[in-house]
Amino acid sequence: MHRRAYLAAVGTAASAGLAGCSSALSVLEDDPCTGDNCHIGMNRTEFLPEVYEIAAGDTVVWKNTSEAYHTVTAYEALIPDAADYFASGGYESQTAAYEGWDDHGGQLGTRETFEHTFEVPGTYEYFCIPHEGAEMIGEIVVSE
Known part of the structure; x- marks a missing residue:
């Protein structure tokens, strides 16, 4: 039972880590200009x-x-x-x-x-x- 909990935790952590990377790239790709730095x-x-x-x-x-x-x-x-x-x-x-x-x-x-x-x-x-x-x-x- 502890092994399943461990694997679930590791899988969740890995997914969260990868999601963070892809969302950072997505923000960079889709971030239109706002404010005074650009139009x-x-x-x-x-x-x-x-x-x-x-x-x-x-x-x-x-x-x-x-x-x-x-x-x-x-x-x-x-x-x-x-x-x-x-x-x-x-x-x-x-x-x-x-x-x-x-x-x-x-x-x-x-x-x-x-x-x-x-x-x-x-x-x-x-x-x-x-x-x-x-x-x-x-x-x-x-x-x-």
């Missing part, structure tokens, strides 16, 4: 939230809240005409960002951030270069 988080293949609304002149901070490497890269043709292009790594065009990614330029590692100030009202679409095929895209809507 948009990133899980394995999503920006969280996917659509973010701000006023002209506001700065948006993205934070990689996952274990994967990500980028924040504007679709050059899908931002307002008068707007400044933006991409993690400081690239001035979508082509340059793609070329930079060949050497992992612009990548954001776990807990790294990127920020951009949006001066021109309109809709801005952006994506993550390594996860573009998985449709990791986002949208910033900037009002007057």
Whole structure:
């Protein structure tokens, strides 16, 4: 009888230990940004939230809240005409960002951030270069 109690206790402890590990990873993967440290988080293949609304002149901070490497890269043709292009790594065009990614330029590692100030009202679409095929895209809507 003592053996069964011992095995039950060990099994429960092992399960609890493993559950703690997986839940810690899950929190890291699914933890959207809150508070002042960032506005948009990133899980394995999503920006969280996917659509973010701000006023002209506001700065948006993205934070990689996952274990994967990500980028924040504007679709050059899908931002307002008068707007400044933006991409993690400081690239001035979508082509340059793609070329930079060949050497992992612009990548954001776990807990790294990127920020951009949006001066021109309109809709801005952006994506993550390594996860573009998985449709990791986002949208910033900037009002007057």
